[in-house]
Amino acid sequence: MADAKVIPFDDDRSRGAARAARGRSTGSRRRTGEDGRPSPPSALEGGQTPLAAVPEPEPAPGADEDSGARARGVEAPSEGGAPRSDGGDDWDRRIAAGLAFLRRRITGEYEVDEFGYDAELTEQVLLSLLRPLYEKYFRVEVLGIENIPSEGGALVVANHSGTLPLDALMLQVAVHDHHPARRALRLLAADLVFVLPVVSELARKAGHTLACAEDAQRLLERGEIVGVMPEGFKGLGKPFSERYKLQRFGRGGFVSTALQAGVPIVPCSIVGAEEIYPMVGNLKTPARLLGLPYFPVTPTFPLLGPLGMLPLPTKWTIQFGEPIPMDDYPPEAVEDPMLMFNLTDQVRETIQHTLYRLLVRRRSVFF
Amino acid sequence: MAFRRGAVLTRYGGGEGRGDRHRGPPQAENAEREHPLGKVVLVTGVARQLGGRFVRRILRDPDVDRVVGVDALPPAHHLGGADFVRIDIRQPAIAGVLAEYGVDTVVHLDVSGIPLLPRGSRAAVKETNVIGTMQLLGACQKTPSVRRLVVKSSTNVYGSSPRDPAVFTETMVPKALPGGGFAKDIVEVEGYVRGFARRRPDVAVTVLRFANILGPSADTPLAEYFRLPVLPTVLGYDPRLQFVHGDDVVEVLRLASGEPRRGTLNAGTFNIAGDGVLLLSQAARRLGKPTLPLLLPAIRWTGTALRSVGVTDFSAEQIRLLTHGRVVETTQMREVFGFEPKHTTAETFADFARSHGPGLLPPEKLAHAVDRFEEVVRHG
Numbered sequence: 001m002a003d004a005k006v007i008p009f010d011d012d013r014s015r016g017a018a019r020a021a022r023g024r025s026t027g028s029r030r031r032t033g034e035d036g037r038p039s040p041p042s043a044l045e046g047g048q049t050p051l052a053a054v055p056e057p058e059p060a061p062g063a064d065e066d067s068g069a070r071a072r073g074v075e076a077p078s079e080g081g082a083p084r085s086d087g088g089d090d091w092d093r094r095i096a097a098g099l100a101f102l103r104r105r106i107t108g109e110y111e112v113d114e115f116g117y118d119a120e121l122t123e124q125v126l127l128s129l130l131r132p133l134y135e136k137y138f139r140v141e142v143l144g145i146e147n148i149p150s151e152g153g154a155l156v157v158a159n160h161s162g163t164l165p166l167d168a169l170m171l172q173v174a175v176h177d178h179h180p181a182r183r184a185l186r187l188l189a190a191d192l193v194f195v196l197p198v199v200s201e202l203a204r205k206a207g208h209t210l211a212c213a214e215d216a217q218r219l220l221e222r223g224e225i226v227g228v229m230p231e232g233f234k235g236l237g238k239p240f241s242e243r244y245k246l247q248r249f250g251r252g253g254f255v256s257t258a259l260q261a262g263v264p265i266v267p268c269s270i271v272g273a274e275e276i277y278p279m280v281g282n283l284k285t286p287a288r289l290l291g292l293p294y295f296p297v298t299p300t301f302p303l304l305g306p307l308g309m310l311p312l313p314t315k316w317t318i319q320f321g322e323p324i325p326m327d328d329y330p331p332e333a334v335e336d337p338m339l340m341f342n343l344t345d346q347v348r349e350t351i352q353h354t355l356y357r358l359l360v361r362r363r364s365v366f367f
Numbered sequence: 368m369a370f371r372r373g374a375v376l377t378r379y380g381g382g383e384g385r386g387d388r389h390r391g392p393p394q395a396e397n398a399e400r401e402h403p404l405g406k407v408v409l410v411t412g413v414a415r416q417l418g419g420r421f422v423r424r425i426l427r428d429p430d431v432d433r434v435v436g437v438d439a440l441p442p443a444h445h446l447g448g449a450d451f452v453r454i455d456i457r458q459p460a461i462a463g464v465l466a467e468y469g470v471d472t473v474v475h476l477d478v479s480g481i482p483l484l485p486r487g488s489r490a491a492v493k494e495t496n497v498i499g500t501m502q503l504l505g506a507c508q509k510t511p512s513v514r515r516l517v518v519k520s521s522t523n524v525y526g527s528s529p530r531d532p533a534v535f536t537e538t539m540v541p542k543a544l545p546g547g548g549f550a551k552d553i554v555e556v557e558g559y560v561r562g563f564a565r566r567r568p569d570v571a572v573t574v575l576r577f578a579n580i581l582g583p584s585a586d587t588p589l590a591e592y593f594r595l596p597v598l599p600t601v602l603g604y605d606p607r608l609q610f611v612h613g614d615d616v617v618e619v620l621r622l623a624s625g626e627p628r629r630g631t632l633n634a635g636t637f638n639i640a641g642d643g644v645l646l647l648s649q650a651a652r653r654l655g656k657p658t659l660p661l662l663l664p665a666i667r668w669t670g671t672a673l674r675s676v677g678v679t680d681f682s683a684e685q686i687r688l689l690t691h692g693r694v695v696e697t698t699q700m701r702e703v704f705g706f707e708p709k710h711t712t713a714e715t716f717a718d719f720a721r722s723h724g725p726g727l728l729p730p731e732k733l734a735h736a737v738d739r740f741e742e743v744v745r746h747g
Contacts, residue, residue, distance in 0.1 A: 113644065116646060194529035198603035200691075215534070218533075
């Protein structure tokens, strides 16, 4: 059993490093993102420097393009995390960036991909809304982020728990914020997500898509990082007594998809999500009436009503294991059910063992 | 080659012996490209804008000798010198037209989601779609001169549901087959076309599944929807839409009705759509139309109300499209069919927006308002 190595990172150090890398990579990505206009890197830097002097000279109403370019250059620092300059300047830049963002949104001048992923909205708004939960509430510690490749596709396979799929969202924030290339995690979600109003709209915009082989393969072939939780509802809605016991990994379809796309599988273990809503019961009748896979009963829900929906502030750890390469198998290996089962088991065992190790290491559920 | 007469109503005769001259094996005929006869193309549904445009375009094609337009109603637009035969394709008489003109290429465009006349009934549209196709295919089967069949289909065949993959390829079958409406017509039409292709393997059959056709002169349900002053949307859903420009549609039909170019294949089933995707909210903003998000039951009621006053077709199927959206893959179109659309989805929509005039909230004005606000904030 090739066990993933536990790499104890000092919390502060890792975050600081990620932050520095983030600033760097954002700049470079903006540069390359400007496709079609092969401007030298200095052009944008040039666009950024006059900013320091911007507050006094008025922006001419006609100079739309100029302000657009300025806003684009500004986004990176204003987004948070990057070193900030003195107050007045910073606020000015934030306002400019905010208004440029607003202008693009209300005129519809932004791009979405064929899955409906709205990169701008996700990075500027949706992830920013999740970040306080991620950083302050669950205080997520991320280990082994370097196991996610900087370019090309990979399939991140994680355990699923917590009654509500907060673990998937936190995983998305983790990959985006900690990976040096700030990669977007494209999650595969159950069809229930796309049936529900509002949830379906937000899920599509955040880059999630239906958990089916076609969509997964299309994303992987485009070189995206795809996140999947093969336990599905069985993992999400399991009783509290079975916490950290991995459920069956479906039919192992994720292995054949990764193998066909020739991308590595990155096993991922999430500790802490199991305790956010300790599910002590399941009301079958309301669940059937509402068409839900389960109707959870926790010590606080539905007893305290909406207040009971507040998750417990547990301390989370997300560990990415060593990637399991898939490209040394021939494509016809997909036809070999034995191999598929073995690979599925290997991934499952890796995640399970890492979970146990992280649990032993954990001092308390909340700290 | 001098057969281009003015539009003649109900013209029969003048095609004697054409069938005989077409009897030879198709390969031999294709080999001698400069055969004296040229092609005879029959186009159905020419009373619609798209049919008219296609007829006018294909008349300019040097390979094409003669174009016969067919519809149940005389077209309001001119057909650029093509022969027009007023005949309902639901009648078996269509076989006579095929034989008399010695038609070798049939382009079936009379498959449509909305009635031609504003007050036409849905039942008549369905009859024309399904029974008309059956009659036409029956007639084609009996006419040995027919060598090529092009059918206008639609990506509606995939339906719209939350349980299907995000992007449809030609080989996918939707999880839930459509229960009614235009989508069901299309499924049935394609079924008959497949049957025909089995029975006449010598005929090259092309099925073109078009995404929502938009353009300055497109008469499709979605174009009608976007002409509403306020767009009712389904609360909590933002569907992904794909458009294809009317010019690209005409060009694809032209390519499909001719011989395949070198290295390409134009028989088979192809999705035809512009590059990229627009969300409904995005489209509404680019058009400058306010949206009115309604709960699903309310929007059904609104749809009924709108339909009863004859404003727009707001069928259950249309509502499903506006709830879950639909996106298709166009790799086959590019790599096998060898067609690159000139207009992306966004450009097609921009073109539509231009021809359409400003909405209540023009994006330029909103952008200007933001600029003004920025000025005020900066200078107090």
